[in-house]
Amino acid sequence: MGSIDYSQKIPNNVNLAEDRTLQRALEQWQPNFIDWWDDVGPDASTGYDVYLRTATSVDAQGWAHFDFVKMRDYRWGIFLQPNDPNRGIGFGDHKGEKAWTDVPGEHRANLRRIIVTQGDTEPASVEQQRHLGATAPSLYDLRNLFQINVEEGRHLWAMVYLLHKHFGRDGREEAEALLERRSGDENNPRILGAFNEKTPDWLAFFMFTYFTDRDGKFQLSALTESGFDPLARTTKFMLTEEAHHMFVGESGVSRVVARTAQVMKELDTDEVAQVRAAGAIDLPTIQRYLNFHYSVTIDLFGADQSSNAATFYSSGLKGRYEEGKRDDDHLLKGRTYKVLEVQNGALVEKDVPMLNALNEVLRDDFIKDSVAGIGRWNKVLEKAGVAFRLEVPHKAFHRNIGALAGIRTSPDGRVVGGAEWSANLDRWLPSDADRAFVASLMGRVAVPGKFAHWIAPPAMGINRQPIDFEYVRFG
Numbered sequence: 248m249g250s251i252d253y254s255q256k257i258p259n260n261v262n263l264a265e266d267r268t269l270q271r272a273l274e275q276w277q278p279n280f281i282d283w284w285d286d287v288g289p290d291a292s293t294g295y296d297v298y299l300r301t302a303t304s305v306d307a308q309g310w311a312h313f314d315f316v317k318m319r320d321y322r323w324g325i326f327l328q329p330n331d332p333n334r335g336i337g338f339g340d341h342k343g344e345k346a347w348t349d350v351p352g353e354h355r356a357n358l359r360r361i362i363v364t365q366g367d368t369e370p371a372s373v374e375q376q377r378h379l380g381a382t383a384p385s386l387y388d389l390r391n392l393f394q395i396n397v398e399e400g401r402h403l404w405a406m407v408y409l410l411h412k413h414f415g416r417d418g419r420e421e422a423e424a425l426l427e428r429r430s431g432d433e434n435n436p437r438i439l440g441a442f443n444e445k446t447p448d449w450l451a452f453f454m455f456t457y458f459t460d461r462d463g464k465f466q467l468s469a470l471t472e473s474g475f476d477p478l479a480r481t482t483k484f485m486l487t488e489e490a491h492h493m494f495v496g497e498s499g500v501s502r503v504v505a506r507t508a509q510v511m512k513e514l515d516t517d518e519v520a521q522v523r524a525a526g527a528i529d530l531p532t533i534q535r536y537l538n539f540h541y542s543v544t545i546d547l548f549g550a551d552q553s554s555n556a557a558t559f560y561s562s563g564l565k566g567r568y569e570e571g572k573r574d575d576d577h578l579l580k581g582r583t584y585k586v587l588e589v590q591n592g593a594l595v596e597k598d599v600p601m602l603n604a605l606n607e608v609l610r611d612d613f614i615k616d617s618v619a620g621i622g623r624w625n626k627v628l629e630k631a632g633v634a635f636r637l638e639v640p641h642k643a644f645h646r647n648i649g650a651l652a653g654i655r656t657s658p659d660g661r662v663v664g665g666a667e668w669s670a671n672l673d674r675w676l677p678s679d680a681d682r683a684f685v686a687s688l689m690g691r692v693a694v695p696g697k698f699a700h701w702i703a704p705p706a707m708g709i710n711r712q713p714i715d716f717e718y719v720r721f722g
């Protein structure tokens with residue numbers, strides 16, 4: 248069950264060979280994908296042999312095979328979780344009906360929009376991260392970056408498969424457009440804001456994979472509940488891959504924090520200038536990076552009140568995080584949820600219909616999940632005897648979407664005027680000087696087992712290999 252056919256040009260577990268038309272359409276898209284990879288994928292990486300995992304089955308146990316691969320030759324494929332013919336729809340107006348194997352006509356436009364929006368984030372992050380290889384702090388980290396990059400490429404394949412198989416001509420056009428938009432391009436940007444931001448250095452990369460890949464986890468989890476069964480099955484397998492991306496972020500920031508704490512103890516100082524002079528990233532700068540990535544990521548969940556969110560839920564297209572574990576009626580009509588708005592210069596909560604607030608529900612689930620890892624970073628500081636603590640800023644801080652867009656608050660959620668905002672901007676968000684300092688520390692370390700000075704080594708290697716394993720061989 249679930250094994251993948253690698254004898255095919257496009258590895259898959261969906262019997263692609265039996266659907267010639269679809270196979271031909273995807274085989275036509277494939278060279279365009281490779282062109283895109285060559286064009287805006289990882290810089291100068293074509294000759295590298297990278298110790299990568301490739302999915303060999305969709306089973307939770309032992310689904311990965313590790314070997315040296317040239318990324319351009321990575322076997323991107325189409326893997327769906329096995330079909331459960333009895334699966335029912337768990338929420339919304341179609342609750343209790345059998346899950347759909349084809350797209351219901353009345354939900355076609357909304358489903359396509361959901362799939363395109365998810366699909367667009369996948370190549371976007373590869374584009375955002377394309378220059379990071381040149382400054383990787385170790386071969387171990389370089390390998391992790393590349394693993395994430397190829398898997399985001401595979402996630403694009405996953406969404407393109409759905410578009411080609413279920414949406415006919417306009418699905419094929421959307422699949423082409425996914426290769427044409429570019430992160431940060433003024434004329435043809437990626438769909439969502441956070442995916443047009445730069446990921447200029449490795450602290451940004453670790454924050455991105457901690458926060459923004461976690462947005463992926465929550466979006467994908469909501470889609471695993473979908474009444475459209477092929478979407479549920481494909482996102483389930485994507486989630487398995489996503490776990491490693493978030494691990495890279497959490498352990499990455501943790502290692503940066505550990506090195507900084509070590510330097511602070513050695514010098515017995517919490518002076519930013521001294522920490523920086525010793526080649527470590529000061530904790531206030533790490534906090535500002537956190538503030539930035541957290542705030543742009545929670546914008547990804549969309550407006551706090553949204554009639555689209557209500558429609559997606561009621562029509563069975565997108566559920567809540569862990570829908571099946573919730574003991575309510577899974578219809579949510581007549582229920583309310585608290586969202587924030589500004590009244591008389593202060594943030595206040597107000598009750599709104601829950602169906603309209605489902606973006607906010609998902610955002611709050613995300614927030615709970617992100618806070619846990621920050622607690623683990625603080626444990627590192629505590630153990631080292633450093634008093635500083637990292638924290639997430641208030642939900643209203645630095646927002647650009649929904650009712651909080653344009654409202655200026657301090658990181659602790661106090662509404663402030665324009666003058667106070669401008670005066671404190673460099674204390675609350677990374678300044679040009681912060682970014683320049685972090686950039687000054689970046690430089691490739693390519694000796695097996697060696698790590699850049701600003702980051703501690705990991706606790707263990709990949710796939711039980713030693714830390715000084717040669718994870719990337721330069722051609």
Ligand SMILES: [Fe+2]
Nearest residue numbers: 369399402463
């Ligand atoms: Fe992804």
Ligand SMILES: [Fe+2]
Nearest residue numbers: 460463489492
């Ligand atoms: Fe990811």
